[in-house]
Amino acid sequence: MKIVSEVASEPDRSLLRRVAAGGGIGNFVEWFDYALYGYLATTIATLFFPSHNRVVSLLATFAAFSVSFLLRPLGGLVFGKLGDRVGRQRTLVTVIVMMSASTFVIGLLPTHRQIGVVAPILLVLVRCIQGFSAGGEVAGASSFIAEHAPVNKRATYASVVPMSSNLAFVAAAGLTALLSASLSASDFSSWGWRLPFLITGPLGLIGLFIRRNMEDTPAFRKVQSEGKVATAPLKESLRTQGKPILLVIGFLMTNSVGFYILATYLPSYFQERTKLSSDTALFTNMAAMLLHMVLIGVFAVMADRVGRKPIMLGSCLAFVVLTIPAFLLAQQETIGALLGAQAILATVEAGTSAVTCLLIVEVFPTRVRYTSAAVSYNLAYMLFGGTAPFVATLLVSQTGSVLAVAVYITIIAIISVFAVLQIRETKSISLLGDADVEQPARADASVAGEEFLS
Numbered sequence: 543m544k545i546v547s548e549v550a551s552e553p554d555r556s557l558l559r560r561v562a563a564g565g566g567i568g569n570f571v572e573w574f575d576y577a578l579y580g581y582l583a584t585t586i587a588t589l590f591f592p593s594h595n596r597v598v599s600l601l602a603t604f605a606a607f608s609v610s611f612l613l614r615p616l617g618g619l620v621f622g623k624l625g626d627r628v629g630r631q632r633t634l635v636t637v638i639v640m641m642s643a644s645t646f647v648i649g650l651l652p653t654h655r656q657i658g659v660v661a662p663i664l665l666v667l668v669r670c671i672q673g674f675s676a677g678g679e680v681a682g683a684s685s686f687i688a689e690h691a692p693v694n695k696r697a698t699y700a701s702v703v704p705m706s707s708n709l710a711f712v713a714a715a716g717l718t719a720l721l722s723a724s725l726s727a728s729d730f731s732s733w734g735w736r737l738p739f740l741i742t743g744p745l746g747l748i749g750l751f752i753r754r755n756m757e758d759t760p761a762f763r764k765v766q767s768e769g770k771v772a773t774a775p776l777k778e779s780l781r782t783q784g785k786p787i788l789l790v791i792g793f794l795m796t797n798s799v800g801f802y803i804l805a806t807y808l809p810s811y812f813q814e815r816t817k818l819s820s821d822t823a824l825f826t827n828m829a830a831m832l833l834h835m836v837l838i839g840v841f842a843v844m845a846d847r848v849g850r851k852p853i854m855l856g857s858c859l860a861f862v863v864l865t866i867p868a869f870l871l872a873q874q875e876t877i878g879a880l881l882g883a884q885a886i887l888a889t890v891e892a893g894t895s896a897v898t899c900l901l902i903v904e905v906f907p908t909r910v911r912y913t914s915a916a917v918s919y920n921l922a923y924m925l926f927g928g929t930a931p932f933v934a935t936l937l938v939s940q941t942g943s944v945l946a947v948a949v950y951i952t953i954i955a956i957i958s959v960f961a962v963l964q965i966r967e968t969k970s971i972s973l974l975g976d977a978d979v980e981q982p983a984r985a986d987a988s989v990a991g992e993e994f995l996s
Contacts, residue, residue, distance in 0.1 A: 563752055606669060611928025634686060833885055841896035854897050858962055873944065
């Protein structure tokens with residue numbers, strides 16, 4: 543039986559839990575792949591991009607990581623259009639099939655030693671497919687959950703999306719560390735590294751089952767029943783939502799760079815450049831990601847009480863003030879120092895993550911919400927998140943100091959502060975009201991956009 547949700551004064555909590563599970567499972571699969579790629583970067587560099595220069599191998603590995611992000615905006619456009627025209631649920635079903643299948647295939651790929659240069663080419667192609675499908679995941683899952691959730695707990699329920707991302711990183715780190723510690727170096731590089739990728743096959747089947755048995759959101763079904771579904775959502779989004787999209791990207795710059803430096807670059811840096819073992823580096827990062835996940839829930843509850851803007855502004859300012867001290871602490875290269883440095887970054891990053899998936903939903907009207915959210919989110923993550931490990935590796939190789947990465951993050955955070963200052967509070971904006979459904983044909987901003995911009 544299909545699960546149906548209607549807006550009510552007493553929402554069905556059982557339904558909301560299933561909605562959260564349906565939105566979170568695909569997001570977990572998406573970020574599980576990205577986490578594995580980051581944690582296994584040193585292994586992938588050896589197997590797919592062998593070179594006498596270790597830095598060159600890592601740069602090639604992170605370049606392949608970045609390439610997949612180039613396809614995310616395209617995937618966002620395609621799936622955003624589908625999500626705004628045929629519905630969130632049907633689109634998310636397609637997305638999870640593509641994501642889980644492409645990630646599963648990585649675990650089956652032959653290496654450079656087996657087929658030569660074809661191996662890295664196949665890896666890049668598969669990651670491009672994964673990036674394309676991932677372009678429709680976060681925007682769709684965020685819209686799906688938020689449009690079901692009660693207004694006074696929208697941030698709390700929407701936090702399932704970033705928390706599932708963190709859970710994916712924790713699971714990937716723990717599994718990678720466990721396999722690394724349990725297997726010999728030769729077994730791990732021969733077949734052990736493949737196991738985590740292969741796990742996404744059954745995970746994708748579970749997600750497919752959950753999503754196929756969910757009904758679409760009340761907001762989309764209302765637009766559909768009133769005959770107000772956008773016929774050209776991308777064109778309409780760019781015409782009416784241009785400024786909100788740019789401001790959202792301005793905020794997401796810090797969220798995306800901070801997340802990928804913490805979750806992808808630092809584990810590789812600690813393994814390559816410090817005296818600590820690979821297992822220790824992974825476990826310290828796993829602890830930081832666990833802290834990050836817990837604090838996302840805390841900040842989400844705060845966002846439901848005090849609003850979104852205080853959380854956004856406070857976290858961006860914290861990045862400006864605390865990033866360089868955190869990296870100075872990490873240079874001591876002790877377990878305590880690494881834990882402390884990553885704990886600082888995880889705390890300030892949690893503030894941005896708690897609001898991100900909610901913000902990309904609340905600032906846009908229903909009929910172009912999926913498209914607008916996908917465009918803003920994927921552009922930010924392509925330009926800043928996906929390139930963060932590559933830029934960080936390049937900065938350290940050119941300057942010889944990891945503090946160059948800290949300066950880069952600080953500059954990005956300063957830009958985000960100015961973007962946030964132009965954003966009004968979205969805490970009480972309805973996702974179902976008539977003003978939200980109707981889309982005036984104006985070139986400057988929609989009604990929702992006007993409420994959003996100061």
